[in-house]
Amino acid sequence: MASKERILRLKDETRTNILAASIEIVKEEGWQALSMRKIADKIEYTAPIIYEYFANKDAILNELTRQGFVKLGNLMQVAISEHSDPADQLEAMWIAYWNFAFAEKEMYQVMYGVEMNCCAMQTMCPDIQAPMNMLWDKIEEIIPVEKRTEEYVDTKYYTFWSVVHGLISINMTRKSTSDELNKQVLKDAITGIITSMR
């Protein structure tokens, strides 16, 4: 009966292998170069076998996206743990967000890219919502009680996200801009919004 477990473990392993191979290809050649046959080649199987583990290609991308959000959430957790002042924590969280975007560039593109299938976003599984909630909660914490309405927190959250995400996407298409300029704008924007909301 233990062989059942071994086989389940093996199945799980090739599932993991599929995802690992996918992420490898995406990192090497960009996510538009990801093909079922290329994945199959890398895990030394033929393409149809992948459909035993994932419904289709989108399901693979969805899973990668989910894992990306989990990773981002963990990085934010670390950022929080390294500071005590809420404002410092929030800043560290956004910088973690920024660093993640460039450390896992292709990942970020799949996670936030305009081109992604919108259905994935509508599902909005908890893992995907987690980083957003972490930021939302921290923003709420910083805003003084007398201003703290849901709408106000929302506004600030979207302002933050817009600035950071906008800056990231602009830097992904045009790499010409200097890193100092970027960090300058980023830090300025973050501290600006933080001071403005308390």
Add this chain to the structure above:
Amino acid sequence: MASKERILRLKDETRTNILAASIEIVKEEGWQALSMRKIADKIEYTAPIIYEYFANKDAILNELTRQGFVKLGNLMQVAISEHSDPADQLEAMWIAYWNFAFAEKEMYQVMYGVEMNCCAMQTMCPDIQAPMNMLWDKIEEIIPVEKRTEEYVDTKYYTFWSVVHGLISINMTRKSTSDELNKQVLKDAITGIITSMR
């Protein structure tokens, strides 16, 4: 000898038809549904003749992108002409940018989408640079002379763009946010940056 001109006019016409058909398909089914055979169907030809007018599919997308930037530039020109105060002009320009993004959603995605081929951006033909220059110049105009260094203008330009583009992309993936909230954040951000830079 006038027949030569007629023929050239006809050639130009089918070139225009190809672009018109493309934009139609893109608007109807999104830019990922654009295929050479679908274009050919729409202009009542077969696929290979498109290659008489465009080197490949990317060339078509590039041309559409160029035309998008031209259109955006014109809209900005109108925005300028409708105000006299530079700060009002700049605000109107960004709002024109915002409106363009949603009026020509697919266009904007092709123009600024993270997924686009980066080579198109490296070429950076004048038409593509035009709207950027218009904004840059207007920002420069508003900044008082004592602060007016190239780096400072750059910083402000990128801050603007980040906020607006970020807000746009976020709203393109998630439509849930209320329009009032968006306009609020947009106007707040624009006036905020404007007051901060003079």
Add this chain to the structure above:
DNA sequence: TTAAATAATCTAACACTGTTAAACAAAGGT
């Protein structure tokens, strides 16, 4: 007007893509 040359257009194919159905092989249980 007819013949040759040129231009315009299409057919067919190649090498890909995601995806599915059917065939096959290997293992397990009875």
Add this chain to the structure above:
DNA sequence: ACCTTTGTTTAACAGTGTTAGATTATTTAA
């Protein structure tokens, strides 16, 4: 040993961008 289930592959379909060759239509020259 047989049957069933599971894992895996082969072959195919419909679609993609793109190109070479054949075909048709038009213009030019004799």
